[in-house]
Amino acid sequence: MKSERTILVTGASRGIGAATAWRCAQQGHAVALNYARDEAAANALVERIEHAGAHAIALKADVADEAQVLAMFERIDAELPPLAGLVNNAGVVDIASRFDAMSLQRWQRMFAINVFGSMLCAREAVKRMSKRYGHAGGAIVNLSSAAARLGSPNIYVDYAASKAAIDTFTLGLAREVAAEGVRVNAVRPGIIDTEIHASSGMAERAREQASQLPMQRAGTADEVAQAIVWLLSDAASYTTGALLDVAGGR
Numbered sequence: 740m741k742s743e744r745t746i747l748v749t750g751a752s753r754g755i756g757a758a759t760a761w762r763c764a765q766q767g768h769a770v771a772l773n774y775a776r777d778e779a780a781a782n783a784l785v786e787r788i789e790h791a792g793a794h795a796i797a798l799k800a801d802v803a804d805e806a807q808v809l810a811m812f813e814r815i816d817a818e819l820p821p822l823a824g825l826v827n828n829a830g831v832v833d834i835a836s837r838f839d840a841m842s843l844q845r846w847q848r849m850f851a852i853n854v855f856g857s858m859l860c861a862r863e864a865v866k867r868m869s870k871r872y873g874h875a876g877g878a879i880v881n882l883s884s885a886a887a888r889l890g891s892p893n894i895y896v897d898y899a900a901s902k903a904a905i906d907t908f909t910l911g912l913a914r915e916v917a918a919e920g921v922r923v924n925a926v927r928p929g930i931i932d933t934e935i936h937a938s939s940g941m942a943e944r945a946r947e948q949a950s951q952l953p954m955q956r957a958g959t960a961d962e963v964a965q966a967i968v969w970l971l972s973d974a975a976s977y978t979t980g981a982l983l984d985v986a987g988g989r
Contacts (some may be wrong), residue, residue, distance in 0.1 A: 745963060746971065747972060750829030752780040753932035754766060755882065756962035759826050762766045764793035766968060769819050772797045773811060773829065794819070802829045802856030803848075812863045823852040823877040824866040824971045827857040830882060830901075845948025846897050853901035854908070859880055861923075869919040876920025878971045881909050885986040887930040902927075905984055908954040913980035918957055922979040924970045932957040953988030 747762040750756040751772035760770045761784065770788060772795055774781040781797040781862040788795040806836055815822060830853045833845055861879055868877030886899035887906050906925060913923035930948050949956050967980045969975055 743820050744823035745769040745815060745821065746824040746826065747770060747773065747815060747822060747860070747864070748774070748826040748828055749856070752777040752784065755799060755928065755931065755960045755963045755967075756826070756828040758960035760795070760966045761788065762968045763824075763971070764791060764795060764963070766972070767793065769793065769947050770795040770825070771811075773800055773802070773955075775799070775829065784912040789828050792796050797830060801852075802860055803851035805859055808859045808863060811868070816867070821874065821876070822864060822867040825860055825877070825879045826967055826971070827860055827879065829856055829879045832895055832898050835894045837893060839906075841897060849897050849901050850904070853898070854904045858908065861908075865912075865916055865919075867881075868921050869916055871916075871919045872947040874920075877922075878975070879912070879921065879923045880891050880970045881923070881925040882967075883909070883925040883927040883982065885989055887927060889989075894918065898901060898960050909982065917977045917979055922970075922975070923985065924975070924978060924981045926963060926966050926967055926970065927982055927984045927986060928958065928963045929984070929989040930957045931963060933962060942971050942982060956987070958985060958987055960989050 744770045745851050747933060748760045750757050751760045752774040760772050761767060773806055783808060785795045785797050796818055798811045800811040802808055829836050863968050866872055868874050883905045884902040887902035891899040909923055909925040930952060966983055
């Protein structure tokens, strides 16, 4: 299965990122799988995608490090078809905490990865997709969170604030590049059953909160991935600047 389009998915070794990379491959795209630490998981997904007949490469890079981001995009330029899509999925949470117990170091790490990392990748993607630079256009999907509108009190207000920044960034960039053939949207997942909850010390959060959710269950990574892939696709050709909740009514 040969593709003339490449999709870069950051944070693609697990959870929503891995599900999105797999869905993109099923659509016939070449996939650049970014990861920060779990090389084995990233390589296993590359092998699965290649076995299914699509093309993928794993790219280790900390999205908060500009030099590593630039090197990652240079490899995409050299090894894959032209970039047509970016999924800014890489992100972190931290241990559940009251705001007044949080450190500046925690906030700096949170914003460096969740906000500045997404902005760095989006900047480089625009340079490779915008008609302003002689390219054919493309789409960016940023991963926000329902936390951006709920605030996440007593859990991670800082994470919620970082995702609210992503919402505003999405709206502004969408309008800035709309006439250049680049669409920019965001998906805001709710409680999704992935490994990320363990990072906040609440590994069972999805199961424990299921009964409190309007749909009486947590979502799955694949349900979010399907929304992302739709926003990347030509089926969403008139959709930009949208903040799409995939939160089961939460």
